[in-house]
Structure formats: C-alpha cells, structure tokens
Amino acid sequence: MTTNTDKLLDVRDIHTFIGQFHILEGVSVSVPRGAITVLLGRNGAGKTTTLRSIMGLNQVTQGDITYMNDSLVGKSAHKIAQMGIGYVPEHRAIFKELSVRENLQIAARQKGDLENNLDFVFELFPDLKRLIDLPGGNLSGGQQQMLAIARALVPDNSLLLIDEPSEGLAPIIIQELISAIRTLAANKTVLLVEQNFRVATLLADYFVIIDDGHSVASGNMSDLHKEHELVQRYLGVA
Amino acid sequence: MGSNIFGGKRDAWLLVLVMLVAVLVFALITSEFRLNNFAITLVSGLFQGMLLFLVASGLSLVFGLMDILNFAQGAYFMVGAYLAYDLQHATGVFNITEAVPDPNIRFIVGVIVAILVGAFLGWVLERWLLRPLYDRPLFQLVLTFGVSIIMLEGIRNIWNTTPYSWTEVFGIREAQFTLFGQDFSMYRLFVIGVGVLLIIGIALLLRRTRLGIVVRAGVEDPEMVSALGINVRVVFTLVFTLGCAVAAFGGAIAAPFLGATISLGATFLIQSIAVIVLGGLGSYEGTAVGSIIVGLALATMQQFSIQVSIPVLATITPMLLLVLVLMVRPQGLFGEAR
Numbered sequence A: 001m002t003t004n005t006d007k008l009l010d011v012r013d014i015h016t017f018i019g020q021f022h023i024l025e026g027v028s029v030s031v032p033r034g035a036i037t038v039l040l041g042r043n044g045a046g047k048t049t050t051l052r053s054i055m056g057l058n059q060v061t062q063g064d065i066t067y068m069n070d071s072l073v074g075k076s077a078h079k080i081a082q083m084g085i086g087y088v089p090e091h092r093a094i095f096k097e098l099s100v101r102e103n104l105q106i107a108a109r110q111k112g113d114l115e116n117n118l119d120f121v122f123e124l125f126p127d128l129k130r131l132i133d134l135p136g137g138n139l140s141g142g143q144q145q146m147l148a149i150a151r152a153l154v155p156d157n158s159l160l161l162i163d164e165p166s167e168g169l170a171p172i173i174i175q176e177l178i179s180a181i182r183t184l185a186a187n188k189t190v191l192l193v194e195q196n197f198r199v200a201t202l203l204a205d206y207f208v209i210i211d212d213g214h215s216v217a218s219g220n221m222s223d224l225h226k227e228h229e230l231v232q233r234y235l236g237v238a
Numbered sequence B: 001m002g003s004n005i006f007g008g009k010r011d012a013w014l015l016v017l018v019m020l021v022a023v024l025v026f027a028l029i030t031s032e033f034r035l036n037n038f039a040i041t042l043v044s045g046l047f048q049g050m051l052l053f054l055v056a057s058g059l060s061l062v063f064g065l066m067d068i069l070n071f072a073q074g075a076y077f078m079v080g081a082y083l084a085y086d087l088q089h090a091t092g093v094f095n096i097t098e099a100v101p102d103p104n105i106r107f108i109v110g111v112i113v114a115i116l117v118g119a120f121l122g123w124v125l126e127r128w129l130l131r132p133l134y135d136r137p138l139f140q141l142v143l144t145f146g147v148s149i150i151m152l153e154g155i156r157n158i159w160n161t162t163p164y165s166w167t168e169v170f171g172i173r174e175a176q177f178t179l180f181g182q183d184f185s186m187y188r189l190f191v192i193g194v195g196v197l198l199i200i201g202i203a204l205l206l207r208r209t210r211l212g213i214v215v216r217a218g219v220e221d222p223e224m225v226s227a228l229g230i231n232v233r234v235v236f237t238l239v240f241t242l243g244c245a246v247a248a249f250g251g252a253i254a255a256p257f258l259g260a261t262i263s264l265g266a267t268f269l270i271q272s273i274a275v276i277v278l279g280g281l282g283s284y285e286g287t288a289v290g291s292i293i294v295g296l297a298l299a300t301m302q303q304f305s306i307q308v309s310i311p312v313l314a315t316i317t318p319m320l321l322l323v324l325v326l327m328v329r330p331q332g333l334f335g336e337a338r
C-alpha cells in the first residue's frame, strides 16, 4: 500500500441530496497527487453526482471535501474551479454555438493561460488545430470529447475531474483518448469516471467502487483483477 | 443531426427573405404603388422596428441567459421616456432649467439620467428581488409583472396621466429628409440610425469581447460556465442591468417624437414578446431581424387598417405574424430546434 499522506483531494463520507432525493449516502474518495483514480460502479450508482458534489454543482449536506488543505463544501462552483480544478462533464457540455477557439478562450482564467498551454493542447489533440474556427456543435463526438478535455487544460489546473470520456466513442478514438489522458496525467492529478472496465484498467492507478450512493471498496487498480467477487458483485463484469 | 427542410440557419435566412419580400410587396399594394406612400410605410416601419429592438434586445438576452421573461421591460422604457421628457421641459417635476438653460443640452442630460436610472432600477430588480427566487421561475414571472405594475403606478403618481406631446431637439425634429419624393422628420432618421448602431454595437460586443463569449456560452449552459471558474451570477446581473438601461434609453429617445404615454410601455412589451418568440428565443440575430420585420409589418398594416377601416388589424399584427412563423417553424426563426 502507498502511504496515503499526499492526497490532493479527500472526500470524506459525503451526503448529497438532489431535490428531496438522498442520492449520496456516505461516499469517501481519496485522490493521491499525481495519479489517476477511477470511480467505478453501475449505472445510477452516484459517480456523476460525486464529481458534481466536488465541483460544487450539487449541495453537500454532510461530510467534508478537502482540496489542498481547503474545504470545498459550501463554496460555489466558480470558486472551486478557480482553485485549480477542471471539470470535463458527462456528455461533454461543449458550447455548440461557440467556435472551438472560443470554447478554449472562455476557459482561460488569467492572461496568458491560452498562449501558454495551447501548444500542449495541440500536441495532445492535433485535430483541434484545423477545427479551430468551426462551431463546437459541428464537431464529431470524439472531437467534442477532445475539446472538452482541452478546455480543462487551458488554465493551470492541478486536478481534473473527467466523467466517462469513452462514452459512445469508437475503439480507435478511445485509444487516442487513452494515450492523451496518460500524457496529460504526467503533471496533473486525475479523478476519472469510467464504465469501460478495460479503459479503466489501462488508465487508473487506484479505484473506488461506488454502489447505490455508498463507496464500498477502494484500492490499487492492479489488485482489482484478483478481487473476482468484488468485481462480480458491484460491476457485473467477469 | 439531420437537417430537415426548415432546420438550418440558411433556411432561417431564406424564410426571413420571404417574409421581408411579402411584407414589402404588401406595403407596395396598400400604398397603391405610389412610391411616396411606400416610403411612409418603410420609414415608419423601420422607426418602430428600431424602438422595438431597444426593448426586445434586453428581453431576449435576459431570457436566453436566465430563463426569465421580464414583464417589467416595458416599464423601464416608460421610466426612460418620462424622465427624459421631464428633464427637458421647464414644466416638469424635476426642473433643471436654471442649471441647464439650453433645452438641447437638457435633452442630453435627460437621456443620460434615463440610462442611469434604468440601469439602477434594473440592478435593484435583478440583484435584490429576482436573485433570491432563482429556483422558482413562476415566482420570478409574477414578480416582474408586479414590479411592472408598481413602476407604472409610480410613474402615474409622479407625472399624472396626461399624455406628453412631442418636442424639438437640436432642430432635427423640424428638419426634413426626402425619400421617394416624400418628406420626413430627420428625427425618424436619427432613431433609425441609433437603432442600427446599437444592433451592430451589441453584435460586436457579443462576438468580439470576452464578456460576449461568456454571455453566449451562458445562454447555452450557465452551469458549465460557472464550472470554468466564471461567476455567472455577476454576468446575469450585468446583462439584466444593461438590458434595462437600453430599454430606458429607447424610451428617452422615443419621447420627443412619440411623447410619453403610460400605455406605450405595455404596447412595446407585448410587441417585443412577439418579436423574441418569432425570432427564436435566446437568439440575438432573431431579435434584431424579428424587430425589423415586425416593425415593417406593423407600419404596413397600420396603413392597410386605415384603408379598410378595421383599426384592430394593426394591433394584432405582431401576434398574427408570430402565429404564422411558429406554424412554419415551431422554434422561431433562429431558435434551436429542441
């Protein structure tokens, strides 16, 4: 086991309501600095809600979230983003009417953000370079996913929350995304949601399993394949 | 996504063209093919269209961004009209003739005060009354309606209901220009010119500035904008405030020509709602184009309704046009098909 002293993000036993529904009923996730941690779990388990709670998009009513020694609970989303957290939501949430360039521009938080990081973004996703003046809505699903990740790389974020990047994409595109996420993870910490077990295995260092609003297991990703019973019970993959 | 017959932007512009041609042809017919009569319809239509735009632009941006239909928008127009009118005239409630003897300068002062007061009242409404109700759209609607009534009753109380008549400003009220052999007051040209400048100015603001990018993004997905580190509520407040300021400005420049009457606000509000829905909710192009089309159609039908002695035809024109557009294109001219 690693000594988990160097946690960039620590989610401790959070509870989250959406309307009157008690969606998260005790989720704990610790995210070690410099690694990729994946949230696993069935559809509707609460993975997206966990990311949204961290991001301040859903209200946390109990428990605590600490990021670099600061509590995130009760802070508004824009404040949390400004602390260096980039959010790549489920279904991408690209601004369809904005050009690719504008989608990147809007993500800049300080002067020079775009200039400083654009080379890296294009290195990661060369396609975006020639698409730069197209409206975001004209991009293919894979290109939109790349743009969504690129958008989170424009400011100097330390932590990226990425929700199901492979969803609905062709295997060859997924391959491209895997290598991009690997490259960017060299100097970012990543908290990933990924249903595709193979993709999760290829990318993640650590896992946390969420089931029905509870975190039920966690550990090193490399050990997970030995835990047949765990995998069978919570993920339904053999 | 498949593009059905009336789906894409090209089709929207095509439909706009068809409507414009139809309106202009009808205008030609009602003016019995006399160009000077046609010119009257054209100038009057553009004049009304530009004033409509000044009310509708704020209504549309606020709705697109915040999903609030601000029923008080017409009242802001009225506040601007009464304030500007009042400050210019010696007989007004606020008499500044000693401080500013020149009535032309007083007009400018009036316009500036109208903009500032409109902005301030807009800020109060958004920041202190609407913001606590962000999760309750219906409450917001009722609230803006209530505020509109309070503002109009306030105006009635301060200025009484006597309709104010038109006034001279820098001599352009009396000065004339000629189109197709017909003379017009230069003031109409002034208002049309100001309208065109604002249409272009706001378009540039939306296209070329960071604030504009944020506003356009916010129209699509305000939550994602906040997740990028932008305080989207501040943007809401700013846009709402600007929208009210523009409406008050519209009233201020309309007042010397249309006078300031209490019913004008309600008329402009109803017509503006027709404009933003037929233009496509949340679309800036739709609002600009819609204002012009509705203005021209109004002027045409005003002339026609006199000829056939059915005055109500003019009143219902914006709504008729709205129904017509929605039948062909349910999302409005430039609205997104959902």
Ligand SMILES: Nc1ncnc2c1ncn2[C@@H]1O[C@H](COP(=O)(O)OP(=O)(O)OP(=O)(O)O)[C@@H](O)[C@H]1O
Pocket: A018, A019, A021, A023, A041, A042, A043, A044, A045, A046, A047, A048, A049, A050, A090, A195
């Ligand atoms: N707005 C909402 N109102 C009520 N319930 C909601 C709402 N949003 C989500 N939920 C419920 O919360 C639970 C968790 O949803 P969440 O989106 O976090 O799951 P998930 O693990 O991300 O699932 P998936 O893998 O399908 O994306 C689900 O049961 C869902 O039905």
Ligand SMILES: [Mg+2]
Pocket: A047, A048, A049, A090
């Ligand atoms: Mg999800």
